[in-house]
Every structure is written in C-alpha cells, then in structure tokens.
Amino acid sequence: MDEWINDINDIEFESHGPVRRALKTMVINPLVNYMPAGLTKGLLKLAKSELAHANWNDPGGWRSMVISYEGKPGQVADKILVGGGSVPTALRNRKRLGAAVLTKLIEQNDGESAHILCLGAGPGITIIEALKSTESPAHATLVDISNDAFDYGQQLADRHGVGDRVRYVLGDVRDIDELLAEPPAIVTMIGICEYLTDEQIVEIITAAASVMPPGAAIVFNSISKKHGTDRFFRRVFGLHMNHRSPLELQALMGQAGFANFTAIPEPLGVYHMIVGRRLP
Numbered sequence: 365m366d367e368w369i370n371d372i373n374d375i376e377f378e379s380h381g382p383v384r385r386a387l388k389t390m391v392i393n394p395l396v397n398y399m400p401a402g403l404t405k406g407l408l409k410l411a412k413s414e415l416a417h418a419n420w421n422d423p424g425g426w427r428s429m430v431i432s433y434e435g436k437p438g439q440v441a442d443k444i445l446v447g448g449g450s451v452p453t454a455l456r457n458r459k460r461l462g463a464a465v466l467t468k469l470i471e472q473n474d475g476e477s478a479h480i481l482c483l484g485a486g487p488g489i490t491i492i493e494a495l496k497s498t499e500s501p502a503h504a505t506l507v508d509i510s511n512d513a514f515d516y517g518q519q520l521a522d523r524h525g526v527g528d529r530v531r532y533v534l535g536d537v538r539d540i541d542e543l544l545a546e547p548p549a550i551v552t553m554i555g556i557c558e559y560l561t562d563e564q565i566v567e568i569i570t571a572a573a574s575v576m577p578p579g580a581a582i583v584f585n586s587i588s589k590k591h592g593t594d595r596f597f598r599r600v601f602g603l604h605m606n607h608r609s610p611l612e613l614q615a616l617m618g619q620a621g622f623a624n625f626t627a628i629p630e631p632l633g634v635y636h637m638i639v640g641r642r643l644p
C-alpha cells in the first residue's frame with residue numbers, strides 16, 4: 365500500500381451507530397425491499413420526492429448524485445432517504461474520500477499543473493472540491509456524454525474560485541483519444557463503473573490508457589451490496605447497479621495495463637476508492 369494513504373485521516377466521514385445499523389438490517393431494509401414497489405412509488409410521488417423523480421427520469425444520473433451529495437433536501441421523504449439512507453450517506457463519504465485522494469495525487473504531481481481527466485464527470489463535484497482544497501496547481505477536463513450538468517458544474521466551480529481551471533467537454537469517453545489534446549496525470553472514473561458492463565469498462569479504460577503516460581494515476585470506485593437495499597433500488601428507482609469488489613474491478617483495470625492498486629474504504633463499507641497506475 366502507498367504510504368501516503370495513511371495521511372488521509374482527517375476526513376469528516378458520516379457513519380451509522382450500532383443501533384441504527386441493527387434497525388436497518390432487521391426492520392427498515394426488509395420493509396423497503398419487500399413492500400410492494402407500486403405502493404412505495406405511489407408514496408414517493410405523493411411526497412414529491414425529488415430524489416425519486418431524479419432517478420425515474422435518469423436512473424443513477426448526476427442530478428440524483430447531487431441531491432445526495434448536498435444532503436439538504438427540502439421534502440420530508442427526501443430528508444429520510446438522503447439523510448438516513450446507506451447509499452446517500454456512503455455517497456457523501458465517497459465524495460469526501462475521492463476529493464482527499466485527488467488532492468494527494470495533485471500534490472504529488474511533478475509537472476507544472478496536474479491535468480485531471482474526469483470520465484463520466486457529471487458536474488465534477490468531487491474534482492471541484494479537490495481543486496479548491498489544494499494550493500498545488502491543477503486543472504481538469506470533465507467529459508460527459510450529456511451536457512445537462514455542465515452549467516451547474518461551471519457555476520459551482522466559479523463559486524469556489526476554480527472556474528478557470530475546469531473545462532467541460534461533451535463526448536463519449538470511449539472516443540477519448542479524439543477528444544483530448546493534453547495527456548492527463550490523473551484519470552477519474554467516479555460513480556460510473558457501477559452502471560457499466562465488464563466489456564464497457566474495459567473498452568473505456570483501454571481508450572483512457574491510450575492517452576495516459578506511464579505512471580499516471582487512475583482513480584475509480586467499487587460498490588458492495590453492503591448497503592442492503594439493492595432490491596429497493598431495482599424495483600422502486602429502476603436503478604440496476606453492477607456490484608463488484610475492489611479485486612474484481614482491479615482485474616478489469618489490469619486487462620488495460622493498470623497495476624499497483626490501493627483500495628481505501630469509506631466507513632460504511634459500501635464504496636472503496638481505488639487508485640492504480642498505468643504501467644510502462
């Protein structure tokens with residue numbers, strides 16, 4: 365394991381105490397998983413849940429991520445889902461862990477300004493947090509197949525004083541060699557692998573590897589079924605996530621020439637943030 369990982373110890377994570385964990389395992393998760401999906405959907409519609417609507421419109425899209433990341437929804441149903449749900453809580457932890465890992469990688473970079481390439485970036489919240497939290501020079505190219513999130517992301521970056529260091533690019537990450545002028549020191553695939561098949565991951569990562577110099581870092585996350593609500597997400601939100609262990613993902617990344625992986629869990633154990641290096 366890289367030694368610098370040990371320095372990542374001042375993150376304000378959220379966690380669930382033993383009573384809440386037991387309540388979730390024995391009561392809440394079985395209830396939400398096995399309650400008739402039509403009834404749950406009806407209740408969420410009645411309660412005007414923004415999180416549910418965001419997922420119904422675009423399952424696993426960037427807007428539902430933002431609602432969870434911000435953690436301060438207006439509707440009562442969303443306050444319960446976003447504040448207490450394991451996945452939204454783990455998502456906020458993932459964002460903090462991802463930003464801390466990226467900050468470290470930026471600070472380790474030898475070049476003039478670390479170029480970060482974000483694949484499936486959405487608004488790029490994790491990257492914006494990393495850019496604003498370090499004095500070291502860095503800039504990011506944020507690629508997404510939809511430009512829906514770009515205005516939101518640019519405004520967020522402007523508010524945090526890093527607006528001139530982000531560039532949004534509309535495109536399919538599988539065509540990354542045609543979209544990119546400058547080789548990246550760091551590539552991120554955060555919040556995207558869980559929506560892709562093995563074949564799609566290998567295709568994307570092979571394209572990314574073709575623009576990365578040896579030693580460049582790749583940052584991605586795994587997701588485990590430890591959140592206990594996969595049945596709920598599939599039936600109620602229409603969200604079909606592919607759960608893979610860090611080792612399973614590392615094996616896929618290995619097929620495209622990446623190695624020397626380090627996997628760091630967030631406290632709920634739902635997500636691991638994984639860093640690997642492009643082999644020569």
Ligand SMILES: C[S@@+](CC[C@H](N)C(=O)[O-])C[C@H]1O[C@@H](n2cnc3c(N)ncnc32)[C@H](O)[C@@H]1O
Pocket residue numbers: 424425426429483484485486487488489490507508509510513535536537538553554555556
């Ligand atoms: C769940 S969002 C994650 C956004 C952001 N990375 C985050 O962690 O908040 C997944 C994003 O990947 C984008 N995406 C999916 N497939 C893509 C592709 N082939 N090329 C570019 N973007 C893609 C989607 O449009 C969406 O914005």
